[in-house]
Amino acid sequence: MANYAPSIRKKITLGYFAIVLLIIGLSLFAYLELSYIEQKVIAGEAISEFFDTTLEIRRFEKNYVLYTQRPDYVENRSYVDKAQALLETNKAAFEAIAQPATLRILREQLSRYRDLMAHYALLSRSQSAAYIDEAQLEKMKLEGMIRMAGKTITTTAEEMSKTERQKIQRLLNTSQSVLLFSLVFLSIITIAVGHFLSRLVVRPLKMIERNMEVIAEGNFDSIKIDSKDREIASLTRAFNKMLRELELRQRHIVQSEKLASLGTLLSGVAHELNNPLSNISSSNQILLEEMQEARVSQSDTPQAAGGPFPDPAFALELLSQISDQAERARNIVRSLLEFSRDREFxxxxxxxxxxxxxxxxxxxxxxxxxxxxxxxxxxxxxxxxxxxxxxxxxxxxxxxxxxxxxxxxxxxxxxxxxxxxxxxxxxxxxxxxxxxxxxxxxxxxxxxxxxxxxxxxxxxxxxxxxxxxxxxxxxxxxxxxxxxxxxxxxxxxxxxxxxxxxxxxxxxxxxxxxxxxxxxx
Missing domain, CATH: 3.30.565.10 (Histidine kinase-like ATPase, C-terminal domain)
Known part of the structure; x- marks a missing residue:
């Protein structure tokens, strides 16, 4: 862990895998949710089929009571068998929506209904030739009992079908909410990760861009970017190395420019020095000529020994001019030295x-x-x-x-x-x-x-x-x-x-x- 160096690549890869895992997790959750809904739909189909079967039972029951046709009784009996078979085949589905006591009563009612219809059919066949009042009363009593049992079966089946539909509807609503929440959550996470990665990469690059604008104005100060990422740190080091090289080269060029300026100065200084040096030379030449003339004059007329040689006032004036011009030349050279000397500000x-x-x-x-x-x-x-x-x-x-x-x-x-x-x-x-x-x-x-x-x-x-x-x-x-x-x-x-x-x-x-x-x- 001590040698761990964060990098943009690792962070981007981590963000990518985080989003992929999140998508896989949400997809798995959606798959399980859809599988559960599928099971509920299958169970709902069985319960709806049971309810439809009870309605068919009642329809053929009424037809048989009205017309006493044998086929109606046979159909009624087959639908009763189908209803009982549905109860047993889809036991788990029915137990999920109804109490055990309700299912027990429903089974008992179906068996009782079957027995009542069988008795009613037997009584109808045996009394078909000779109709008597006692048999009629018994049939009427059976019809009432059959209607009560059929109504109980149909009502119970309808309530179970309604309950199952409501459960499926609630499940669908919940699934829609969960799906919407998942999409929103996934979008937020994706945007957050994207924003994080964008800031991770763009912010240092923006800082480099701002530093480059400063550099374009001639400021070669090293850039400092607050980032521990390996790529940014490496880029910063390389950039600062380039800046140091540029600064070094610029110093060389500036020095060359300074030397060029110095060359210009030397040209001007040579011109300026020529004047005082010419004056010094002229004054010196005049003084030498005066001294030579005085010496010749002294050798020709020995009696003049000890006389002025040359005129002191004139010689003093010439020497003063030589001194002034020498001072002028010295000032020019001093100025040149001050200009060319490399010293602190x-x-x-x-x-x-x-x-x-x-x-x-x-x-x-x-x-x-x-x-x-x-x-x-x-x-x-x-x-x-x-x-x-x-x-x-x-x-x-x-x-x-x-x-x-x-x-x-x-x-x-x-x-x-x-x-x-x-x-x-x-x-x-x-x-x-x-x-x-x-x-x-x-x-x-x-x-x-x-x-x-x-x-x-x-x-x-x-x-x-x-x-x-x-x-x-x-x-x-x-x-x-x-x-x-x-x-x-x-x-x-x-x-x-x-x-x-x-x-x-x-x-x-x-x-x-x-x-x-x-x-x-």
Whole structure:
């Protein structure tokens, strides 16, 4: 018993056998009931035949009394013999509906009736020639006795026949009720077993279906199904194993996407580093030339020894420029290292405008000449965020907008504080009325609302709800992983915020990011 593992197959088989046994039991009961009714019907036929026989006895009795025809007496006598034979042949049937005393009296009455009819027939034959008053009186007396005995026999037979019919009727009514109850009971049991088996199988499958819907949205959490059945447990284990594999593969792909983003950054950083390095090189070259000229001048005019070599103020200015440009290059490299370093999620208060300026600087080398990026953000606007992750989200959004704009256009990034329950648009609900896909954006808390608006070609309405799905892309095979906006969505939700989008073909695209100013409790 310790190793017993319940399974759907066993439960279905058990339910099947339970229904089969129930049907067999009810069928056996119905068979026995029908056999009993058959016996009662046979007994009822014998009793009905006995009653019909008594009626025939009385009919031929009356004919014989009226017409004194010998054949009538013979028929009467044969029916009396038949009645007596029926009583003996179907003794059990008669004893089931009548008291022993009643049957004893009935037998005695039949024997007495037979004797009276025999005496009456003998008297009729002997007095046929000479009719006398004494014989007539005796015949009349016999006729009265015969009628009384015949009436007793007929009445008793009628009562027994009526009793038997009533018993059969009650038995039929009972059988109908039992049959109806059996059908109802069988139907209820069948429905109950079917419902149980359906819940047994369908409920776990429904739970798996709901989990699959969550998985389709990009959540690869392991599924948990409250079922001890071996098949469901095995399916759950296999499904969770598949989820772990998918999650692992997605992490690899996300890492690849991160490396691709890093490549973009390196391109931008190379462009950014080129400027300070060029300035350092230029300043250094000028300073070297000045020093060489001063040295030549000193060697030509020894009397000038100890003079300025070169001009200290000018040299200090050049050295200051070299120091500033070196610091600028160091900041660029530090930002790159912060972006590329893999570390735990940690929120800090960041100046949003400075953060976006740094992010744009990373991607500056990727911006086409005829595309402008404009920031309209207050200098003192701060957000609580993980710098590395939120930069990656902004970088992916800007890259996505740049990829959609071919030759020219503009990207405008605006931000402002949003107070809880303050309306953001012209609609009654207060949620940005122009946003067709709102995600989980609400008006129930203080947030920083960041809008990224581009003048690109826009997104068709049928594609709009799918853009945050993992691996969804409209680009050709090999030209996009479909994870850019998915990563943005994941990062924003990791910060407790939400992202929404509105777009129409030919009118550009607007992304709204809401980041909470306070941690949710």
């Amino acid at each position: 940690q929120k800090v208060v960041l100046p949003l405008k400075k953060l976006l300026e740094e992010t744009i600087r990373f991607i500056k080398g990727q911006v086409p000449p005829n595309v402008t990026i404009t920031l309209d953000i207050p200098d003192d606007l701060m957000i609580p965020a993980d710098k590395q992750r939120i930069q990656r989200a902004f970088l992916n959004l800007i890259k996505n907008a740049l990829e959609e704009m071919l030759l020219n256009g503009s990207i405008t990034i605006t931000a402002h504080k949003h107070t809880a329950h303050e309306k953001s648009g012209a609609d009654e609900s207060g949620i940005h009325n122009y946003l067709k896909y709102r995600g989980k954006c609400t008006l129930e808390e203080d947030t920083v609302d960041i809008q990224v608006v581009d003048t690109g070609p826009g997104i068709p309405a049928d594609i709009l709800p799918k853009i945050f799905d993992p691996f969804f892309t409209t680009k050709d095979v090999g030209k996009g992983s479909g994870l850019g906006l998915f990563i943005v969505h994941e990062i924003i939700e990791e910060h407790g915020g939400c992202i929404a989008v509105d777009s129409e073909p030919g009118r550009g695209t607007t992304f709204l990011i809401q980041l909470p100013l306070k941690e949710r409790t």
